[in-house]
Amino acid sequence: MSRALPAVPSAAPRRLPRLVLALSLALAAGSAGAQPAAGARVPPPQDTPYPGTVAVHVDASDTRQGIFRVHETLPVQAGVLTLLYPKWIPGDHSPSGPVAMLAGLKVSAGGKPLKWTRDEYDVYAFHVDVPEGVSSIDADFQYLSDRSGGYEMTDRMLDLEWNKVALYPAGHFSRRIIFAPSVTLPHGWQFGSALEPAGQTQASRSGDTTRFKPVPFNTLVDSPIYAGQYFKRVDLTPSGGAPVHLDVVADEPKYLEMTPEQVQAHRNLAAQAVKAFGSHHYDHYDFLFSLSEQLGGNGLEHHQSSENGLGADYFTAWKDSAPGRDLLAHEYTHSWDGKFRRPADLWTPNFNVPMGDSLLWVYEGQTQYWGFVLTARAGLWTPAQFRDALAMVAANYQRNREGLQWRTLEDTTNDPTAAHRESLPYRSWQMSEEYYSGGQMLWLAVDAKLRALTHDGKSLDDFARAFFGVDDGSFVTKTYTFDDVVAALDGVAKYDWADFLRARVDALDPPLLDGVQGTGWKLVYTDQPSDYERQYDSRPQSPRHLFNFAWSIGLTLDDHGQVNDVRWDGPAFKAGVSTGATLVAVNGDDYSRDVLKQAITAAKGGTAPIQLLLKFQGGYRTVSVDYHGGLQYPHLVRVQGTPDYLSEIIAARK
Template identity: 50%
Template sequence: MTAPFKFRLLPLVALIAAIALPASAAVPPPLDQPYPGTIVLKVDATNLSQQIFRMKMSIPVKPGPLTMLYPQWLPGNHGPSGPLTQLAGLKFTGNGKPVEWVRDPVHVHAFHVTVPEGVSTLEAEYQFLSPLDSAQGRITMTNEILGVQWPSVTLYPAGYNSRRITVQPNLTLPDGWQFGSALETAGRNGNEVAFKPLDLETLIDSPLFAGRYFKRIDLDPGAKVPVHLNIVADNPESLEATPEQIEAHRAMVKQAAKLFGSYHYNHYDFLFALSDEFGGIGREHHQSSENGVKPGYFTDWARSESGRELLPHEYVHSWDGKFRRPAGQDVPNFNVPLQNELLWVYEGQTQYWGKVLAARSGLISENGTRNGIAALAALYDNVQGRSWRAMQDTVNDPIINGRRALGWSNWQRSEDYYVEGMFIWLDVDTKIREMSGDTRSLDDFARAFYGINNGSFVPAFYTFADVVAALNKVQAFDWAPFLRSRLDGHGSGAPLDGLARAGWKLVYKDAPSDATKASEERSKSSDFSYSLGISVKQDGAIAGVVWDGVAFRAGLAGNSSIVAVNNRAYKAEVLKAAIKAAKGSKAPIDLLVKQGSNYRTIALDYHGGARYPHLERIAGSKDRLGTILKAVK
């Protein structure tokens, strides 16, 4: 048997050698030089039924090697999330004849072509096959709404800084649709829109929302530098906002102006989708933001309070993250890796100011803000993963995990730099207030750090040392070790010193707050994290397990479902009643659990009663939190 096997193998080896992949053509490094000529990009977004974007691109070229790149590292996503799998149908032609391309086998977002002699314009045709359902990615096109994210529909030449490549974009919309964008319109002929030429970096950072049902609201009437809320929705009813609701959004813009004392945009455009079908989103851009929530934002105002922090958060990013950027975000193009070590400033401080501006403007009540802080304080105070993983390391999660679901998030940790970063900045704010006798605050830092170069669009980059130096100008203190101990530490519990210095403490009560109730209603689940150590979906499926909590020690995992509680079919009310009955009793809570095709009964030896997070005033302390949340006159 050995000889015939060798006889067959040798020709196969020779065949493989004969068809070996060509050696990788080097991807030219980006240089600070202008790309010769203007690239013309045409996007056809009219195929609503199949959700396909079709592109044509005209690229000025000269004969010889050319590498075209598809964006990989996307600002705001903090990771290599360019949707390469949804790029399809790529063809190049020159003078009407096909020009073949070869994908780089290492840098797979790169396409190598050789431009033939006599060709001065290379034509490209391709499609972006936008997701048909959420399992494939975020939905960006429906029968009523579409969103154009330019990284998804754009190719660009390697060898040049993105700021030195000029693109003239064009868009064909469905008949009668209107749109919002920070892009400047050069002209419109029916459903065809031509935009003014601009550099590639600004184009990629300037998305567009369009819709069958559209409304534009001026949030700063008469302002020299306008701010607009561009709303698209599944139906015209969802667009209707009361004068009081609009006034709260206008107050948010005014409070931001008082906080930063500057602007860094020609005009700012909130792109706001209210939809059950169009994918939810919150993504920052320098002169705009993409925001998507469920319908009812205006029409069910009383129940949508907790979702009204989104717009102020993304608006703050115009200053924090887009104008002032961490030095590691200073990359020459969209295929050079980002470095995320300062995301606890970029996102953490934005999380802080978003919450503050929501309260100062009246978008969220002071009580609603406190309830939200209580829920977050409890969540992060119970993160068991901090024993092995410092918060600083979580800035790498957008790269490591790509925002996929986690089986044991309480232990693995996720992008904790957002909310835990917020608590660090509350700590800084109250420390400044305490040391200065309440004459200075983080507001002074915001104006000094983000308010520079008023009117400039040119990003100003910073380092950790720059942050420390700016804090010292507001209030002299040894800020570097103060921050590093909170970023790099492994102590138990969230950094809640700032909350105590603000005059409040985290406590647990047997009834949920309005914020907890709203959260459970939105997620269609019930949270028993601080009693049994689990959260449970409406149908009994376990949504999360606290590492080393009561349920964990009993052997429960997230791929299980609760079928019955003490021999009664599972309902949230039944489990809540069992927790209440077990308080003061010695009898365990019996759960019938299904895991795969197996059933088993487990006993939870818990007798502590229901526990839901709340904030409570510290007797005799100064209510600095109330001062922080109060509107600035």
């Protein structure tokens, strides 16, 4: 999943008490005669091969209406066949499969229609009675991509995710079902994918249709396609390593232009990652990268590729595009952390068995850590940009940490399922997937502790090589538990790592800023934003274009003055400001970002409140904000007399 954004501010399964568990089982038994259990007609997955190969063809040429047209041919046997639409999507960590976008489903055999019925309790399951003598059936349907914004298909590019355009037979592990995929693209378009064309290049293509080598269904779902009218492939292969490519699609040809220095920085990323982890777990790796103001849904990891997308001017406005540059490093890290090594409760035999998210603070949290570090080691960020980005994360857990007074970091691993990434009215109080950036701060503290314990002889690099670098070249997922993480840390340096980790993931008010000070730096605030933070305010194409006053008055606002978030118990909150309100005027002057900044500056050291005129729910009201601390922007400064571990952490590895 896409890395967390630093500018803005699940619990492990618990055993039921025996009495409650007994009552639950008794009630379940008593009601068994009343109605079948949910999904009872859906065969559970077995580790047995599905007989034959499923052919799936996607016609993705209708860019005007955004319709993916799907045709499948499945070998079958007589009896009831259950087809599943993928529900639990790896990387989303939640039941996010968009089954509502499947339409027009028709099933036939030999040209004659067969009736299908949706399961009464599982909307992702479709049952078909296969007659005697029928050896194959055809399934046709459409996937209707979003046409309201954040498009999956535009007139210049598309993102084809196979989990959205495939039905698969129930009753088998997904790795035991073989699919032969093919796709038809708009004329003249080129594409990037981890899939490999079938046979020789000419034999695999017929006009605008490309056939790919058959693969297990889990591999197919893990191998999306980015295609576009304007396409460029750049070789990033590190010396002596497996092939790595940057496959770029752009809104216009001019956005494909790259300087030699930019290309080299991306080559450095591939090299620095392999040096950090000491291995690779792919035959070849493709960064699928869209540069667009239209294409959405970017930011998802896969074993041999990743879906990435930033503003169209990523290369052409390089000096102003530092925010977001950690995206590629984050998703690339997932090839090791998340795809090869995966929490045991996140591995499932198919895409319709529920996932557990209790260790996302490793899966996503450590990936967030390495995303920042590798971006700096590659030269995609300067050391100052790295520190400024980290300062914003640290400030979030110093000034916007109210929610961690009632929720633990581990409890936020439930958020993908509980909140489905919907907008939240009071994020600083509710918290939102803090296992990303909170997990990042945790792993910075682990790195600092390892260095302190070993007098700078060992670091998190040693953990990464021992934990993620095993079985070089292997594609087989290697799962882990909390105890495995503790044991690997103990192998680097003896310590009570279980208590160290639990104090940060399973306790209220965790010490998430320890890592900053432990690496020889401290968090301070001035009235001037860093160049890195200034880019969030100045560029509409930035990952989260918000005017950020979170550290001072306690507000973030969008371009139009609408309040995006109010810091819980902050000055604006105490004055009665609500999320969703629109700031119309400040001290009697029409609102603008500069007018608000001037008012906050003028109030510093005084006693007069800042008057805000708000429009909300069809009415207007004025609130008085009693804040006199001036503008506040986070920065990191050195703690003299201490080792500068932070600079060592981001130094490029030779």
